[in-house]
Amino acid sequence: MIVTTLPDRVGRPSIVHNALRDTWLVAHRDMSQWVREPQLIVWGLLFPVVSVLLFAYVFGSGIVVPGGGDYRSFLMPGIFVQAMVFGIGETIAAVQADTAKGVTDRLRSMPIARSAVVSGRCLANTIYSVLSLLLLVICGLAIGWRWEGTFLEALGAFGLILWLRIALLWIGIYLGLKAKSPEMANGIFGLLWPLTMLSNAFIATSLMPTWLGVIAEWNPISSTINAARELFGNPGVATSTWIGEHSVPMAILWPAVIMALTMPLAIRTFHRLNR
Amino acid sequence: MIAYSVQGSGAAIAADGLVKRFGDTVALDGFDLEVAPGTVCGLLGPNGAGKTTAVRILTTLLWADAGAASVAGYDVETEAHSVRAALGLSGQTPAVDEILSGRQNLVLFGRLNGFSKAVARRRADELLAQFELTDAADRAVKKYSGGMRRRIDLAVTLILAPAVLFLDEPTTGLDPRNRNEVWQAIRRLVSQGTTVLLTTQYLDEADQLADRVAVMDRGTVIATGSPDELKARIGGERVEVLLADDVRLEQAMAVIEQATGVRAEPYGDGGERRVSVAVNDRVEGLTAVLTGLVAHEIAVTDIGLRRPTLDDVFLTLTGHRTEPTEAETTTEEREEVMA
Numbered sequence: 001m002i003v004t005t006l007p008d009r010v011g012r013p014s015i016v017h018n019a020l021r022d023t024w025l026v027a028h029r030d031m032s033q034w035v036r037e038p039q040l041i042v043w044g045l046l047f048p049v050v051s052v053l054l055f056a057y058v059f060g061s062g063i064v065v066p067g068g069g070d071y072r073s074f075l076m077p078g079i080f081v082q083a084m085v086f087g088i089g090e091t092i093a094a095v096q097a098d099t100a101k102g103v104t105d106r107l108r109s110m111p112i113a114r115s116a117v118v119s120g121r122c123l124a125n126t127i128y129s130v131l132s133l134l135l136l137v138i139c140g141l142a143i144g145w146r147w148e149g150t151f152l153e154a155l156g157a158f159g160l161i162l163w164l165r166i167a168l169l170w171i172g173i174y175l176g177l178k179a180k181s182p183e184m185a186n187g188i189f190g191l192l193w194p195l196t197m198l199s200n201a202f203i204a205t206s207l208m209p210t211w212l213g214v215i216a217e218w219n220p221i222s223s224t225i226n227a228a229r230e231l232f233g234n235p236g237v238a239t240s241t242w243i244g245e246h247s248v249p250m251a252i253l254w255p256a257v258i259m260a261l262t263m264p265l266a267i268r269t270f271h272r273l274n275r
Numbered sequence: 276m277i278a279y280s281v282q283g284s285g286a287a288i289a290a291d292g293l294v295k296r297f298g299d300t301v302a303l304d305g306f307d308l309e310v311a312p313g314t315v316c317g318l319l320g321p322n323g324a325g326k327t328t329a330v331r332i333l334t335t336l337l338w339a340d341a342g343a344a345s346v347a348g349y350d351v352e353t354e355a356h357s358v359r360a361a362l363g364l365s366g367q368t369p370a371v372d373e374i375l376s377g378r379q380n381l382v383l384f385g386r387l388n389g390f391s392k393a394v395a396r397r398r399a400d401e402l403l404a405q406f407e408l409t410d411a412a413d414r415a416v417k418k419y420s421g422g423m424r425r426r427i428d429l430a431v432t433l434i435l436a437p438a439v440l441f442l443d444e445p446t447t448g449l450d451p452r453n454r455n456e457v458w459q460a461i462r463r464l465v466s467q468g469t470t471v472l473l474t475t476q477y478l479d480e481a482d483q484l485a486d487r488v489a490v491m492d493r494g495t496v497i498a499t500g501s502p503d504e505l506k507a508r509i510g511g512e513r514v515e516v517l518l519a520d521d522v523r524l525e526q527a528m529a530v531i532e533q534a535t536g537v538r539a540e541p542y543g544d545g546g547e548r549r550v551s552v553a554v555n556d557r558v559e560g561l562t563a564v565l566t567g568l569v570a571h572e573i574a575v576t577d578i579g580l581r582r583p584t585l586d587d588v589f590l591t592l593t594g595h596r597t598e599p600t601e602a603e604t605t606t607e608e609r610e611e612v613m614a
Contacts, residue, residue, distance in 0.1 A: 025387050032383070033374045036415065040374070102370030106431075109334045111360035112387050274338045 019113035026107070026120020027127065030094070044090060045132055048083040049139050055079070055202055056143055066204045069235020076136070076145040077157070077228035078201030081221050083132045084165040085196050088172040089189040091125050095176025096185045108273070118270055122169050129165045133158065148233030157231035160251045164224045167255030170262040177269045200225050204236050205244075217243050220254035227251035285348060287312040287439050287470035288333060292342035295328050295494075302328040304494035306342070310487075312438075315471040317485030317502075319478065321589070324491040326474040327367065330443050333472070334364045347438050363437030367444050369428035373417035377408050377427045380416060384431045402430040406460060422453025429460055440464065442473045446480060458483055478588060482506075490592060498592050506583060508591065513551045513581050514564050519574035521547040527573050534567035535560060540590070548576075553583070553591075 034041050052075070060071040098104045098121075107117045147154040179185045198215060199205075199222040205213040216222055217238070226247035229237045238244035288310040295303040303325045310316040318326050331337040333344055335355040344351045347361035371380045378399050385395030403409045406426040411419060416427060425445060432440065445461065446454040461484055465471060475481055481488045482502045490498040490505070498505065514535075518527055524547055531539040531552050539552040554560025557580055568575055 022387060025383065029372060029375070029383055032379055033372070036376075036379075037374050101373075102366045102368050103372065105336055105366060106364065106370040106384075107387070108336055109359055109362065109364045110384070110387060111356055111389075274336065 015113070019115055019119070022113040022116030023119040023123055026116050027123035029120075030124035031127070041128065041131075044086075044128075045135055047086070048079055048132065048136055051082060052076070052079050052136065052139050052143065059202070063203055064207070065236040066206050066238075067235060070144065072140075072143050073145050073234045074204075074229070074236040075202065076140040077161075077225050077232060077234055078196075078199075079140070080133060080136055080158075080161050080228065081164065081199075081225045082196045082201055083136060084129060084161055084168060084224075085192055085221060086189075087125060087129050087132075087165055088168050088175075089185070089192055090128065091121065091169055091172025092176040092179060092185045092188055093182065094125070095121060095173055096179040096182060099177060100182070104273075118173060118267070121173060122166070125169055125172070126162070126166060129162065133161065145234075147231075149231060153231040153233070157228040160224055160227050160231070160248070163252070164221065164255045167258040167262075170259055170266045174262055174266040174269055177266065177273070195219075196221065200236075200238060205238060206240065217241060220250075220258065223247045223250035223254050286310055286345075287314075288316070288344075288346055288472055290329065290333065290342065290344040293329065293332055293339045293344055294341040295325075295332065295337065295339050301494055303332070303339070303342075306491075306494060307496055308489055310470060310472055312470050313468050314486045315465050315473060315484055317481030317488040318472060318474040318491060319476070319481045319488050319588070320474075320491030321476060325494040326491055327443055328494075329491075330364075330441050330472070330474060334362055334441050335359055336364075360435070361438045363432035363435065363440045365425075365428050365432045365440075365442050365445060367447060369416075369424040371416050371424070371428050371431055374415055376413045376415055377419070377423075377430075378403060378412040380427060380431055381434065385434050388435050390434075398434060402433060405463070406430045420453065421449050422456045425449065425453070425457050426460055429457070433464070437469065439470045439472070442471060444474055444476065447476070454480075478502075478583065490588060492589065492593050505588065507555075512557055512560070513553050513583060513587060514560050515542070515549065515551045515577075515579055515581055516564065516568070516575055517577040518548045518550070519576050523573050524548065524550070526571065527568065530567045530571050530573065531564050534563040551581075553587075554580075 055075050056072045060075065063071055065071055065074045095104075104117060108114075147157070175188060176185065179188070198212075199219040200216060201221070205216045205222065207213075208216060223243065224247075226238055226244055227250070229235070230247060238247075243250060286309045288308060290306055290308040293303045293306040294301075306325065306329050308316070308318075308329070318329065320326050328337065332339050333346055333351060335351050335358050338352060346358045349357040349361065351358050371377075372383070375383065381399035381402055382392075382395045385398050386392065388395075390398060399412075400409075403412045406429065408423065408427060408430065411423060416424060419427065429442075429445075442461065446457050449457065458480075461471065461473070465484070471484075473481070473484060485502060487499060488502055488505055489496045498508070500508070514531075516527070516531070518524065524541065528539045528541070528550055531550060535552050535554060537553050539550050541547065541549060542551045543549050552560070552564065554564075561578070561580060565575075565578060
């Protein structure tokens with residue numbers, strides 16, 4: 001039998017380098033899956049596209065944008081953020097499946113950076129979300145959405161949208177580690193719908209009953225959507241309330257708060273797998 | 276094959292008084308074990324005995340509530356990273372990516388183990404050949420048979436040529452042919468000098484593979500020895516007798532005891548008609564029992580020889596039978612799914 005002389009771990013100059021390399025490799029696994037079985041991600045990627053068509057052409061004709069303006073231009077930032085929120089479901093399902101199949105344990109029993117098990121998942125999901133955003137931008141451009149402001153402002157808007165996604169990752173990882181079955185992971189998907197509907201994603205909050213409008217405005221995702229509309233120069237930016245007026249700082253703050261709450265919880269749950 | 280050397284001259288695996296509780300359940304209750312380098316230890320016990328918990332603590336996946344353990348000379352808690360570099364773990368279900376191909380899995384985990392792309396690929400080819408998976412190398416693992424899945428899982432476990440290998444019920448849920456395939460793979464590893472801790476519910480599996488067997492019950496090791504020693508303790512094979520009626524059970528037991536010099540026990544359903552006794556020699560034992568019963572004119576419906584089962588080991592060592600637990604139901608369900 002030919003046996004390779006096994007080297008020690010090669011090219012491992014520092015702890016940080018190791019952690020980054022391991023993170024990349026764990027994420028790389030997801031991407032290899034996408035290449036082998038594109039149908040795995042095609043449905044997830046197409047779903048927001050279906051939302052665009054549904055809202056732009058079916059519901060859109062009956063929805064008014066306060067202050068005038070094209071509904072499709074109003075809609076797209078909401079769709080972008082909706083895709084980020086639905087990403088929670090992807091994260092939960094992936095983390096739950098890895099834990100149930102023992103892949104998480106295998107990684108935990110290997111001499112790799114401990115953090116890479118979680119950060120690799122984060123990276124893979126973030127890359128997926130960037131793909132999803134790219135697809136939706138193309139779709140938006142095709143139905144007449146444009147960013148009216150500068151390119152830098154548009155980049156800022158995408159930055160805020162991804163910032164929210166990164167914050168929501170930790171909710172997904174936490175719930176994924178807690179979920180005992182794929183059914184539970186799927187069930188949480190169902191809860192994400194009302195979460196996005198109860199925001200300014202599809203209808204301006206000023207058109208809702210007052211109490212509902214307040215709840216929707218204070219929904220953290222509304223701040224990101226409103227900030228994105230503002231930066232893209234899209235219509236329907238709510239500025240009549242305090243939270244509407246401060247949407248950009250709030251779009252930075254809300255995800256930070258979400259992360260401050262859920263990241264320690266997720267990391268603690270990961271460490272408690274040892275108990 | 277190069278195995279990372281065990282630190283010092285001590286045991287490859289040592290556990291001292293491990294205790295682990297999950298809520299009110301005591302999974303491990305003072306677990307002691309010592310496995311010498313280069314040997315195969317079979318951890319034998321029914322579901323719920325604490326085998327998997329012991330393996331999970333030894334492989335750094337769980338922390339014990341009390342006690343200490345080391346693998347390859349490193350403490351499993353304070354030197355977990357070194358322990359991980361020395362061990363290979365193959366859990367109860369194959370923990371490989373089912374969407375990726377066998378080769379992709381090997382390259383991925385090889386790279387995670389620190390190999391460059393080129394070395395990881397070379398190592399993948401070697402392991403594919405070693406486990407006779409070269410033909411299926413580029414197929415998705417989900418299209419593999421149960422035995423092939425087990426083998427690719429073992430191959431992934433062996434990427435680093437670990438000094439100490441943990442196999443948690445490696446053949447549970449496999450049919451006999453696949454079980455043989457996996458046994459052969461394990462034997463090859465053992466011949467290369469790897470230390471192996473193997474958990475199993477099957478006495479014959481421990482018998483086939485292990486140098487020493489540790490029998491577990493309710494979170495502790497209740498007996499250790501070579502498979503032959505243990506079988507000698509439970510008396511090798513058993514003669515089972517089905518009496519024609521239940522009236523003379525007591526007398527039959529006394530006659531059998533007198534004939535063999537070993538205590539006879541009622542067994543199974545309808546214990547009022549069935550008697551079993553351990554015998555060291557098949558022919559002598561069978562003859563002695565039959566002669567005794569005929570001499571006392573006790574009518575027999577059926578008589579036969581049976582190899583000792585885990586149940587017999589338990590009955591002899593603990594005085595109670597293995598009780599099916601909740602965990603066992605889960606295993607059976609899984610077997611059905613895999614079948």
